[in-house]
Amino acid sequence: MRSVALCCLLFWGAALAQDDPEPLHVATWGGVYEESQRKAYFDPFAAETGVPIETADYAGGVEPLREQVANGRPEWDVADMTMADHRQACEEGLLEPFDRNSLAAAPDGTQPERDFIEGSFTRCGVAHNVFSVVYAFDKRAFPGAQPYRIEHLFDPERFPGQRAFHRRPDALLEWALISYGVPAEDLYSLLSTDRGMRLAFERLDRIREDIVWWSDPAEAVELLLRSDVSFAMGYNGRFFDAAVVRDQPIEIVWDAQVYELEVWGVPRGAGRPELSRRFIRFATRTESLVEQTRHIAYGPTRVSANRRVGEHATAGVLMRPHMPTNPLHMDRAIEKDVAWYARTRERLDERFDAWLAAGAE
Amino acid sequence: MSALVRLRDQAAGLANVARRALAVSLLGLVLGGLASLAATGFVFAVEWLNDVLWVSARSRMIHGDWRWLPWVTVAVLATGGLLVGLLNRYVLPGGRVHGPPDVIEVAQSGHGRLSLRAGLASAGAAIASLGAGASVGQYGPLVHLGATLGSAIARWMPAGGATLGTIGIGCGVASAISTAFNAPIAGILFAHEVILRHYSLKAFAPITVASTIGFVLTNFVFETRPLFRVNVVPEVAPAEFGAFIVLGILGALVAIAFMRAVILAGRLARASRLPVPFRPAAAGAALGIMALWTPEVLGIGKETLRFAIIPEAFSAGELGLLLVAKIIATALCLGFGFAGGSFSPALVIGALYGALAGYVAAPLVPGAADSISVYAICGMAAVTSPVIGGPITTILIVFELTRNYELTTAVMVSVVFANLVSYRLFGRSMFDEALRARGCDLTMGRDQLVLDHSTIEAYITRHFVEAHPGESLGVLRDRLIAAEATEAQLIDRERNYLGTITLSRLLVAIARAPNATVDSIADWDDEALRVDTSIWEALKHAESNIGEMLPVLEKGDSNRIVGVIAQSVIVRAYRDTMYGIRREEHAAP
Numbered sequence: 026m027r028s029v030a031l032c033c034l035l036f037w038g039a040a041l042a043q044d045d046p047e048p049l050h051v052a053t054w055g056g057v058y059e060e061s062q063r064k065a066y067f068d069p070f071a072a073e074t075g076v077p078i079e080t081a082d083y084a085g086g087v088e089p090l091r092e093q094v095a096n097g098r099p100e101w102d103v104a105d106m107t108m109a110d111h112r113q114a115c116e117e118g119l120l121e122p123f124d125r126n127s128l129a130a131a132p133d134g135t136q137p138e139r140d141f142i143e144g145s146f147t148r149c150g151v152a153h154n155v156f157s158v159v160y161a162f163d164k165r166a167f168p169g170a171q172p173y174r175i176e177h178l179f180d181p182e183r184f185p186g187q188r189a190f191h192r193r194p195d196a197l198l199e200w201a202l203i204s205y206g207v208p209a210e211d212l213y214s215l216l217s218t219d220r221g222m223r224l225a226f227e228r229l230d231r232i233r234e235d236i237v238w239w240s241d242p243a244e245a246v247e248l249l250l251r252s253d254v255s256f257a258m259g260y261n262g263r264f265f266d267a268a269v270v271r272d273q274p275i276e277i278v279w280d281a282q283v284y285e286l287e288v289w290g291v292p293r294g295a296g297r298p299e300l301s302r303r304f305i306r307f308a309t310r311t312e313s314l315v316e317q318t319r320h321i322a323y324g325p326t327r328v329s330a331n332r333r334v335g336e337h338a339t340a341g342v343l344m345r346p347h348m349p350t351n352p353l354h355m356d357r358a359i360e361k362d363v364a365w366y367a368r369t370r371e372r373l374d375e376r377f378d379a380w381l382a383a384g385a386e
Numbered sequence: 387m388s389a390l391v392r393l394r395d396q397a398a399g400l401a402n403v404a405r406r407a408l409a410v411s412l413l414g415l416v417l418g419g420l421a422s423l424a425a426t427g428f429v430f431a432v433e434w435l436n437d438v439l440w441v442s443a444r445s446r447m448i449h450g451d452w453r454w455l456p457w458v459t460v461a462v463l464a465t466g467g468l469l470v471g472l473l474n475r476y477v478l479p480g481g482r483v484h485g486p487p488d489v490i491e492v493a494q495s496g497h498g499r500l501s502l503r504a505g506l507a508s509a510g511a512a513i514a515s516l517g518a519g520a521s522v523g524q525y526g527p528l529v530h531l532g533a534t535l536g537s538a539i540a541r542w543m544p545a546g547g548a549t550l551g552t553i554g555i556g557c558g559v560a561s562a563i564s565t566a567f568n569a570p571i572a573g574i575l576f577a578h579e580v581i582l583r584h585y586s587l588k589a590f591a592p593i594t595v596a597s598t599i600g601f602v603l604t605n606f607v608f609e610t611r612p613l614f615r616v617n618v619v620p621e622v623a624p625a626e627f628g629a630f631i632v633l634g635i636l637g638a639l640v641a642i643a644f645m646r647a648v649i650l651a652g653r654l655a656r657a658s659r660l661p662v663p664f665r666p667a668a669a670g671a672a673l674g675i676m677a678l679w680t681p682e683v684l685g686i687g688k689e690t691l692r693f694a695i696i697p698e699a700f701s702a703g704e705l706g707l708l709l710v711a712k713i714i715a716t717a718l719c720l721g722f723g724f725a726g727g728s729f730s731p732a733l734v735i736g737a738l739y740g741a742l743a744g745y746v747a748a749p750l751v752p753g754a755a756d757s758i759s760v761y762a763i764c765g766m767a768a769v770t771s772p773v774i775g776g777p778i779t780t781i782l783i784v785f786e787l788t789r790n791y792e793l794t795t796a797v798m799v800s801v802v803f804a805n806l807v808s809y810r811l812f813g814r815s816m817f818d819e820a821l822r823a824r825g826c827d828l829t830m831g832r833d834q835l836v837l838d839h840s841t842i843e844a845y846i847t848r849h850f851v852e853a854h855p856g857e858s859l860g861v862l863r864d865r866l867i868a869a870e871a872t873e874a875q876l877i878d879r880e881r882n883y884l885g886t887i888t889l890s891r892l893l894v895a896i897a898r899a900p901n902a903t904v905d906s907i908a909d910w911d912d913e914a915l916r917v918d919t920s921i922w923e924a925l926k927h928a929e930s931n932i933g934e935m936l937p938v939l940e941k942g943d944s945n946r947i948v949g950v951i952a953q954s955v956i957v958r959a960y961r962d963t964m965y966g967i968r969r970e971e972h973a974a975p
Binding site: 218365 | 443444446448449615681688693698759
């Protein structure tokens with residue numbers, strides 16, 4: 026009886042694979058992050074359902090999604106976006122509504138409502154990990170005193186060298202203002218004033234000549250490893266991979282880390298919403314999230330998964346100290362105000378572009 | 387056997403002490419907890435309104451692409467003003483917002499009774515004012531709300547009375563300050579220095595418990611942040627301490643200018659003949675229009691306070707302009723009847739002044755260029771402390787917010803000189819000045835106020851020698867001699883007072899015309915005391931009166947006599963009251 030059932034299941038799986046050879050298109054960020062996703066849930070999902078995952082390159086922002094939705098049928102089935110971009114996309118109606126009841130319970134039966142950390146759910150999706158934007162520096166560039174605070178990033182006299190930044194105002198504005206000694210809790214209300222914005226850009230003016238812009242997160246690490254720059258802003262998980270797993274001479278500075286959630290969403294009008302939902306359910310299972318922490322240092326959004334965080338798969342180091350949510354890293358940590366970003370993106374970009382243009386003259 | 391008895395007595399004594407200690411802690415615990423909850427709720431409501439009504443910087447940024455935003459501000463302020471105006475006119479007792487001056491008056495007069503209705507309505511008016519973005523402070527309303535709750539509950543408790551009411555006020559005030567600033571020691575000192583103005587152990591213990599509860603609740607239960615946190619403090623050069631003295635002296639002048647401006651605006655409001663309900667609305671509309679050019683004048687001014695301690699944030703010109711604008715805006719709001727305190731605006735004005743002073747000092751004082759933020763904080767304290775009349779409180783708030791000795795020492799210097807100058811030129815504080823305008827002078831302490839609030843009723847004697855119209859002089863003389871009295875009160879059948887007859891006058895009259903009646907020689911005391919006359923009034927009266935017994939009439943306009951009071955008894959009433967004050971001030975638990 027049992028073997029019959031198993032046989033049926035296998036047959037059904039194979040039939041599904043045959044009927045549906047078309048892969049599921051997931052927009053994500055590439056590099057070691059994508060690798061960790063592949064190991065943790067892309068491949069296991071394909072093995073279980075017979076539907077392979079094909080990834081599409083995505084490097085932040087709402088623009089690519091906007092274009093796809095405007096064109097009618099989006100190429101992406103699932104999008105892995107930062108909370109700020111996700112919320113903006115959701116408000117613009119670029120994402121399908123999401124039903125949190127479609128998620129799996131924790132191994133001990135805890136319902137998702139109670140298992141996911143606060144703020145994980147939105148109207149259009151569910152957050153799956155906590156990542157953080159930090160800066161790392163090339164240890165070879167600073168044999169003497171080493172930079173360890175955000176202020177040092179804006180001090181080219183004491184700490185000379187090129188700085189690689191993502192070409193967006195995000196985290197840069199926060200850091201610039203924090204360097205004046207503003208406490209993190211007042212950050213966004215000060216950035217909301219003209220004066221605060223002006224102060225932030227004045228700080229950036231100091232290092233304008235030293236900035237190298239990147240758009241692909243993997244590039245940030247490469248620039249640093251090639252010694253093209255002395256500092257790079259980037260995602261903590263990728264820096265962890267370079268510094269700890271690959272044992273490269275770079276050091277992560279956690280001071281004033283800007284942390285945020287990474288969220289799954291389904292683009293509006295995407296072809297296979299049912300399969301996408303099944304994928305999201307699979308990828309956000311406690312087991313999947315725990316497995317991902319064995320490959321990259323991003324904190325899972327489920328309490329049940331956080332309890333199970335252990336060692337890295339190959340490097341054999343404990344992962345807990347490298348997570349953004351470690352209390353040691355929370356001293357001046359900045360929780361990115363995603364609602365603020367979602368509503369002010371256009372004006373921020375305008376002002377940022379104007380600042381870039383002013384430097385080009 | 388006797389050893390056993392002694393042991394039993396000691397145990398009973400210990401149990402008594404334990405019971406008292408428990409009661410005291412319980413009082414502080416309940417009052418402190420409630421005041422802290424109320425303060426947290428108050429602050430939360432204001433923040434929520436600021437976000438919803440597009441007053442807070444963050445919400446203004448989020449909706450900043452909407453071109454009607456400035457006009458929304460004007461409309462919100464005018465509407466909020468109208469609401470406050472209506473509350474002033476129809477709900478608030480006395481037609482005005484109550485605040486710290488009322489708390490001080492009640493605590494000083496010793497009866498310990500604050501009106502719950504006035505307290506709640508004032509808090510509502512303050513939430514509306516602050517929520518709409520008026521340029522007023524929130525600590526005054528917080529203090530008043532805490533005091534009201536403390537007074538109400540302490541009086542409701544078993545064995546509650548005037549003294550317990552006053553202790554309750556102290557508890558509520560301390561907890562409110564401790565909650566708002568995350569500064570428990572400053573809370574205790576504020577209650578004693580500004581409100582109670584004496585230190586008795588009996589009050590100290592529950593107030594300390596209340597202040598601690600406020601601190602514990604904000605830190606560990608609600609995990610709210612202090613309203614203003616200073617975390618970066620540059621070093622101070624030795625030569626700069628001289629500069630801080632000058633900063634303090636000039637800061638007093640800024641504080642006086644601010645306080646005078648508020649008083650002037652109040653006069654302006656009355657002179658304008660604008661009906662009370664519309665006064666705040668007019669001020670609100672004016673403020674909204676001002677905010678079109680200087681949005682910094684809106685609300686509590688947290689962002690401005692923060693920018694003032696960042697050296698690069700303002701130019702000297704901007705600082706001067708904003709300093710004047712904030713004084714005008716706050717004077718307008720407070721003078722025209724918005725509900726709120728003067729503490730937070732004083733902080734902003736002081737910080738702007740201090741930063742400006744730092745710019746001026748930079749080329750003159752070695753080391754000043756690197757410590758403009760220290761000047762801003764010293765300026766902030768130097769302007770604020772004369773306004774609230776609390777130098778020690780101000781110093782401690784700075785200490786608890788920064789936990790930095792150098793900075794606190796610098797602030798200390800500025801603060802004491804500011805208070806010294808301001809005391810000479812203006813008075814103890816804005817609160818005391820408001821009380822003085824209402825006829826309650828606290829310059830020489832509370833004695834007069836307490837005497838003013840205690841009546842002579844308990845000291846009246848109902849037995850006295852009566853004389854009646856038509857009575858002969860001789861008969862009265864015999865009656866007086868028999869009663870060993872020197873005075874008689876002439877009263878008619880309805881017991882109306884007609885005059886006083888002294889024995890000496892009677893004897894002289896008898897010598898002249900033995901057959902005359904008493905009517906002709908009665909001396910009418912036209913400023914007769916009444917049952918509800920205060921001891922203070924009675925004292926003044928006794929000074930100008932040569933008689934021994936003073937007649938006391940019924941309350942109101944009636945001429946019916948109730949009894950008499952001897953001058954010596956008035957002096958005893960005075961002594962009793964003073965003794966009561968001293969006993970309260972020095973009482974141990």
